[in-house]
Amino acid sequence: MSDKNEPLVRVDSLSVHFPVRNGIFGRSKRTLRAVNNLSLTLNKGECLSIVGESGCGKSTLALSILGLQEPTTGEIYFEGRSITGKARPSRLERAxxxxxxxxxxxxSLNPRQTIYTSLAAPLRLHGVSDRKEIAGRIENMMQLVGLKPEQAKRFPHEFSGGQRQRIGIARALILNPKVVVLDEPVSALDVSIRAQIINLLLELKEQLDLSYIMISHDLSVVEHMSDRVAVMYFGQIVETGSWDRVFAEPQHPYTRRLIGAILDPVTELTGQGPVDTREPPEPPPGYDYYPREFGKHDVYSLPPSSQLVALRDDHSVRLIARG
Amino acid sequence: MRIRLNLLIGGVICTVVIAAALLAPWLAPTDPVLDADLMNAELPPDAQFWFGTDAQGRDVLSRILYGARISLAVGIGSQVINTLIGLALGISAGYFGGWWDDFVTGLTNLMLAIPSLIFALAIMAILGPGLVSLLIALGLTNWSWTCRIARSSALSLKKQGYVQAAKTLGYGDIRIMITQILPNMIGPILVIGTLGMGDAILAEAALSYLGLGIKPPFPSWGNMLTDARELIVIAPWAAIFPGLAIFVTVLGLNLFGDGLRDWLDPHMRARQL
Structure with missing residues (x-):
């Protein structure tokens, strides 16, 4: 139905700012700039990873895409339809x-509801009233995420962390969404469980024709899952491109630092990392990466004016024009 | 195996008090109002009058049994009103925030700053004595703690993943407050509710003692204490037994509330299985 060229999700110059009051009686007002003029697209069937340190605005971005956070300026389109501003769809439509x-x-699971209730309530809310159909869909979903259907009678505290994450995935998928936002989906899990969940997510993506937006600061997880990556720093994308390109030839000093921070046995033993993270490559002529003092930049002021410059294919990096 | 002793004892006490209140017409040996007999006034406890008689010669036991009806009606009724007001204001304030939260917090602090008994006294003075006035007076004046607890619980619960998930699944705000937030704060609210029931019974006693509660000759534990005040040296049983009834009932309610909280918490339940 929608235009072939229209991506599944398009974020257009999104800014999210929060007023912060402090001082006596909230007299001094500052603006926390969580997301600054950010644009990105998610294509169908793709896994886009948004990486960056805590507080860089990636969770705010995710909440905006889910409609839980109203943007200050900018628009988000879903299959070409705006989901922000005055004509935004209701929560029910957006689900x-x-x-x-x-x-x-x-x-993430209501401790007072059985898994069955947690999964059946959204179905009923969305007009599925036939008991058999609800039971069938829940049984199906439990099997899809690798749990036994009869386990749905249990309460969340009767499950392990990995099983709970499977239930969280089941709940996210029960309404057949097109996009799933994965907020650090494995960072709270045991290392031994992580691979299972990552593989499950990859299988489900193929089986159910899903598109993922993954938020993470753990590049070793990103490496396994993503097609494209966007590196966020102070509410902006500083580097974006296909994962293998960004990983092989990181340009921006911040990206290089992130990649240098991956724990890797080879690096540990030989002292030879995948990339040399100390010396960034020369920026293209006429540009700088960012001013030296940018590392001390704070979230209350606007970052210096800069632009994403395409290097090769879809690999681009944020640069500041010199002079 | 550990038996929940507080729930058991509290439950037994509450059951006995409720049974006494319900079965008062059959249990009471005499009529609490009409069977006044000055020939039998101020008799100490004996085989005929187990708890003795008061200044009018009425059986103290019968009056305590009938008084339980008033105390329970006031305790339960006013606490239901308090809890509903506290929950509605507290959950909505914590969930929505903003000016509504400021308003509710201000109102709560105002209510806490006025001693609730004085406030209830003022309402009683306007409405006049009687059971309905008591329910209104005590039901409108003791919701601040429920409200505070509901607000702070809602404030922390709304950030939980499952509340966020409910929003993305399309739940409306009212539905989220009722199905996701309310069930997860029911423990502390029940505890506050039962403790408040004890408070309400004590407040009823105080108001009746001051002559603003239940009008004599109908018995309530509070006005029995008033009547017994002048006889405290001659006929102490007339004061001791209603006092004991208040004490035991409030203790039972407190134990029951505590036990209920443990029992309702699914984590605690799992640990004991």
Whole structure:
């Protein structure tokens, strides 16, 4: 139905700013700039990873895409339809578009509801009233995420962390969304469980024709899952491109630092990392990466004016024009 | 195996008090109002009058049994009103935040700053004595703690993943508050509710003692204490037994509330299985 060239999700110059009050009686007002003029696209069937340190605005971006955070300026389009601003769809309408898998599997399930209730309630809310159909869909979903259907009768505290994350995935998928936002989907799990969950997510993506937006600061997880990556720093994308390109030839000093921070046995033993993270490559003529003092930049002021410059294919890096 | 002793004892006490209140017409040996007999006034406890008689010669036991009806009605009724007000204001304030939260917090602090008994006294003075006035007076004045607990619980619960998930799944705000937030704060609210029931019974006693609660000759534990005040040296049983009834009932409610909280918490339940 939608235009072939239209991506599944398009974020157009999104800014999210929060007023912060402090001082006596909230007299001094500052603006926390979580996301600054950010644009990105997600194509169908793709896994786009958004990486960056805590507080860089990646969670705010995710909440905006899910409709839980109203943008200050900018628009988000889903299959060409704006989901922000005055004509935004209701929560009920939006539920079929994007869902989320949460970081903490312990806090993401209502401790007073059985798994069955947690999965059946959204179905009923969305007009599925036939008991048999509900039971069938839940049974199906439990099997899809690798759990036994009869386990649905249990309460969340009767499951392990990995099982709970599977339930979280089941809940995110029960309404057949097109986009799933994965907020650090494995960072709260045991290392031994992580691979299982990553593989499950990859299988489900193929089986159910899903598109993922993954938020992470763990590049070793990103490496396994993503097609494209966007590196975020102070509410902006500083480098973006296909994962192998960015990983092989990181340009921006911040990207290089992130990649240098991956724990890797080879690096540990030989002292030879995948990339030399100390010396960034020369920026293209006429540009700088960012001013030296940018490392001390704070979230209350606007970052210096800069632009994403395409290097090769879709690999681009944020640069500041010199002079 | 550990038995929940507080729930058991509290439950037994509450059951006995409720049974006494419900079965008062059959259990009471005499009529609490009409069977006044000055020939039998101020008799100490004996085989005929187990708890003795008061200044009018009425059986103290019968009056305590009938008084339980008033105390329970006031305790339960006013606490239901308090809890509903506290929950509605507290959950919405914590969940929505903003000016509504400021308003509710201000109102709560105002209510906490006025001693609730004085406030109830003022309402009683306007409405006049009687059971309905008591329910209104005590039901409108003791919701601040429920409200505070509901607000702070809602404030922390709304950040939980499952509340965020409910939003992305399309739940409306009211539905989220009722199905996701309310069930997860029911423990502390029940505890506050049962403790408040004890408070309400004590407040009823105080108001009746001051002559603003239940009008004599109908018995309530509070006005029995008033009547017994002048006889405290001659006929102490007339004061001791209603006092004991208040004490035991409030203790039972407190134990029951505590036990209920443990029992309702799914984590605690799992640990004991």
């Amino acid at each position: 079929g578009m994007a869902q989320m898998v949460f970081q903490d599997p312990y806090a």
